[in-house]
Amino acid sequence: MTRQQTNRLAKIAISLVAALVVLPTVFVILYVVYNGIGVISWEFLFTAPRSGMREGGIWPALLGTVFLTFGTAIAAFPLAIATAIYLAEYAGDNRLTRWVRLAIVNLAGIPSIVYGLFGLGAFVLFLNLGTSIVAGSLTLGLMTLPVVISTAEEALLAVPQEFRTVSLSLGATRWQTIRHQVLPHALPGIITGIILGLGRAAGETAPILFTVAAFYLPELPRSIFDQTMALPYHLYVISTQVPGMPLSLQYGTALVLLLVVLSLTLVATVLRTRMRRRRQW
Amino acid sequence: MSSDVLDKRELNTPETGGPKSKIEVNDFNFFYGTFQALYDLTLPIYERHITALIGPSGCGKSTFLRALNRMNDTVIGARAEGEVLLNGQDIYAPNVDVTDLRQRVGMVFQRPNPFPQSIYDNVAFGPRVLGRPKARDLAEIVESSLADAALWDEVKDRLDASALTLNPGQQQRLCIARTLAVRPEVILMDEPCSALDPVATLHVEDLMRRLSAQYTIVIVTHNMQQAARASDYTGFFWLGKLVEYRRTPELFATPKEALTEAYISGRQG
Ligand SMILES: Nc1ncnc2c1ncn2[C@@H]1O[C@H](COP(=O)(O)OP(=O)(O)OP(=O)(O)O)[C@@H](O)[C@H]1O
Ligand SMILES: [Mg+2]
Numbered sequence: 175m176t177r178q179q180t181n182r183l184a185k186i187a188i189s190l191v192a193a194l195v196v197l198p199t200v201f202v203i204l205y206v207v208y209n210g211i212g213v214i215s216w217e218f219l220f221t222a223p224r225s226g227m228r229e230g231g232i233w234p235a236l237l238g239t240v241f242l243t244f245g246t247a248i249a250a251f252p253l254a255i256a257t258a259i260y261l262a263e264y265a266g267d268n269r270l271t272r273w274v275r276l277a278i279v280n281l282a283g284i285p286s287i288v289y290g291l292f293g294l295g296a297f298v299l300f301l302n303l304g305t306s307i308v309a310g311s312l313t314l315g316l317m318t319l320p321v322v323i324s325t326a327e328e329a330l331l332a333v334p335q336e337f338r339t340v341s342l343s344l345g346a347t348r349w350q351t352i353r354h355q356v357l358p359h360a361l362p363g364i365i366t367g368i369i370l371g372l373g374r375a376a377g378e379t380a381p382i383l384f385t386v387a388a389f390y391l392p393e394l395p396r397s398i399f400d401q402t403m404a405l406p407y408h409l410y411v412i413s414t415q416v417p418g419m420p421l422s423l424q425y426g427t428a429l430v431l432l433l434v435v436l437s438l439t440l441v442a443t444v445l446r447t448r449m450r451r452r453r454q455w
Numbered sequence: 456m457s458s459d460v461l462d463k464r465e466l467n468t469p470e471t472g473g474p475k476s477k478i479e480v481n482d483f484n485f486f487y488g489t490f491q492a493l494y495d496l497t498l499p500i501y502e503r504h505i506t507a508l509i510g511p512s513g514c515g516k517s518t519f520l521r522a523l524n525r526m527n528d529t530v531i532g533a534r535a536e537g538e539v540l541l542n543g544q545d546i547y548a549p550n551v552d553v554t555d556l557r558q559r560v561g562m563v564f565q566r567p568n569p570f571p572q573s574i575y576d577n578v579a580f581g582p583r584v585l586g587r588p589k590a591r592d593l594a595e596i597v598e599s600s601l602a603d604a605a606l607w608d609e610v611k612d613r614l615d616a617s618a619l620t621l622n623p624g625q626q627q628r629l630c631i632a633r634t635l636a637v638r639p640e641v642i643l644m645d646e647p648c649s650a651l652d653p654v655a656t657l658h659v660e661d662l663m664r665r666l667s668a669q670y671t672i673v674i675v676t677h678n679m680q681q682a683a684r685a686s687d688y689t690g691f692f693w694l695g696k697l698v699e700y701r702r703t704p705e706l707f708a709t710p711k712e713a714l715t716e717a718y719i720s721g722r723q724g
Contacts, residue, residue, distance in 0.1 A: 266531070336568050340630075343526055344581040344637055345558030354584065355570060 203432065210429030213422045219430070222392035227416055232427055234394055238307075238402035239376055239434060241395065242386065245311025246375045247368060250318050255364065257319075258326030263352050282320035287380040289317045294384040306399045310386025317381050318371035325367025329360040362449040366442045373438035377431060379406040389415075405431040477502035477641060477671040478523065483537035485515075485522055487530065492518045494695045496537075500641075505663060505672045507682035507703065510692030511718065516675040519692070520643045523673065524560035525553050541641070558585060561639035565646040567626035569618035569633070574601075574610050577618045577629055581637035596636055604632035605662050624655025631662065642666065644674040648681065660685040679719055683707050691715045 175183070217231055224230035257274065265271040293313030303309040333356050341351040375381075387407035395402040409427045412419050476499035485493035492515045500506050500523075508516045521527045522535060525546060538545050546556050558581075569577050578597045582588050588596060597614070601607040606628040610621070618629055627647060634642060644663070648656040663672055663685055676682050682689050683703060690700040691714070699706060699715045710716040 336564075336566075337570060339526065339529075340564070340568055340570070340633075341580070341584075342529065343524065343557055343562040344584065344633065345554045346581075346584040347554050350584045354580070359571075 206425060206428050206432055209422070210425030213426035214429065218426055223390070227390060227412055228419055232405070232408060232430060234392060235403040235405045235408035236430060237394060238404040241307055241402060242310055242314060242382065242404055243372050243376050245307055246314040246318060247372055249311045249315025250322050250371065251368060254319055254322035254326055257323050258330055259352060262327045262330035263356065278320050278323055286317060286378055289313055289381040290383045290385060293381060298385055304399060305386055305401050307386055307395060307402055308398050310382045313381045313385045314375040314378065317378070318375050321371040321374065322367045325370065326364040329363025329367065330356060332363065333359045362445060366446045369438050369442040373435050373442065376438060377406055377435045379410050382407055405434065474501040474504055476500060477542070479540040481538040481540070483522070483535070483539060485518055486534045488532040492695050496697050498690060498697060498700050500671060500673060501688060502671050503667055503669065504687040505667045505674060505685060506688045506690065507686035508673065508675045508690050508692060509679065509682050514692040515695040516692050517645050520645050520673060520675055523641070523643055524557050524562055526562065528553060558637045559639055560641040560643060561634035561637060563630050563634055563642065563644040563647045566650050567623050567630055569626050569629050571617065571619055573615045574618050574629060575614040578632050578636045581633060585637060600632040600636040603635050603666065604628045605658070606632055624651050624658060627651060627655070627659060628662065639670065641671045641673065644672065646675050646677060649677065691718060
């Protein structure tokens, strides 16, 4: 074989392997859609489960996941933004900065079940919030912090240094500079990060296991201190804990969960592309 | 720095009936960490005149300029020694409010760098953060600043358009207007024309000339003709030192130092 032939062969082989990576994604999605699409109906989406969950719909779990997603956003947002601003705009080479960075790296590495246990200890028991939407949201929020902080920091650092320099040279304070000439440009990137984080949080089971998720609770929560059902945990329950469960309901539930998570990711991706295209510097 | 660099007679100081100094730099040294960028600078900057700073790349012109409004403060490890008196007050004194200083000593940068906002918002930004005006006053400040920067006629019908729709020459005049809007006393310009074509360059030089009736201007330039054309005083920097500082026509016609002569003839020839 000549060098040129080897060259061409290498390219083909590598492209093929890369294409293989697409397969599992497509396969998983198609498989879930194929098996689950049949049960999707108005009734399935918007009514509560009946007959020990073997009939009826997933409304309380779907709504619970929506509540938890919002709760997570509210819990994570302020802390994440403040930390990212600190790291990107104020952090000097000091001990606080090193500790914050170390903490974030470690937060990112903690298994989600450990978050669940921490949430149980800290929020449910110690803060006495009970098994509740607040406790679950806080736990999920904590879990999404690392992703949100690092994307937010990246978005802040991507704002040209020049904007800060000019703003300061006009007599603006550091905070005015951040508030008016940095944050507005970084905001789309920050929001993208948050949505990505939420996409992950919405699909997690372990962190909500002990902090909020109800096994079977057809009534909707009346306050943020109530328990609620949630899609991932509901899926786990009907797949493992309920004998005689029709398979189609499991796949239908999986399909809805997949759609929730994928649509969040999609929104984040679209936002990011649009922002890149509109960026003017 | 040797005293013969500052020949009082030639500089036309107040004692000889010349202009009064707006800024007095005394024994000023500047360091980036352990690297010394400026050595023993002592010089006056004259009120309502244009002072040009020339010298080879890396000799410390920008560092000196940024020392005058303490923009170097943002560089980690940077350190200043000596005095810089603005209206007789040391700007490096501990009680100085740097935001107040920077409002009084404005800056125009090398690359036209308007914010990616409307023309109006660019000019209004400074007055807004300084917490001054009500809407009507603000509109007046924007108009007068744009007019003083010789840009009003070109943009008055599209103040809401993005500043990035302007051509580079207009953008640079917008940046000047943005600086004027906070009513500074001194304007520092770091190679403000190096990104502009010759016509836009002359436009900015004209503008500087007119502004010098009201403002004290310090300009860094690599363009000898520009320094010769547009300034009243010229300082020649070399490796962080001020080699020669005199009235512009004299510095260019009869440089006293061999270094100055070599530099300006090298650049002109
Ligand atoms: N932020 C910084 N940190 C460390 N050293 C710096 C920094 N800025 C400038 N210097 C150094 O200080 C010296 C003077 O730099 P300065 O930018 O003031 O020169 P200049 O005369 O403006 O050059 P130019 O004509 O290329 O703009 C140079 O040796 C440069 O490498
Ligand atoms: Mg420079």
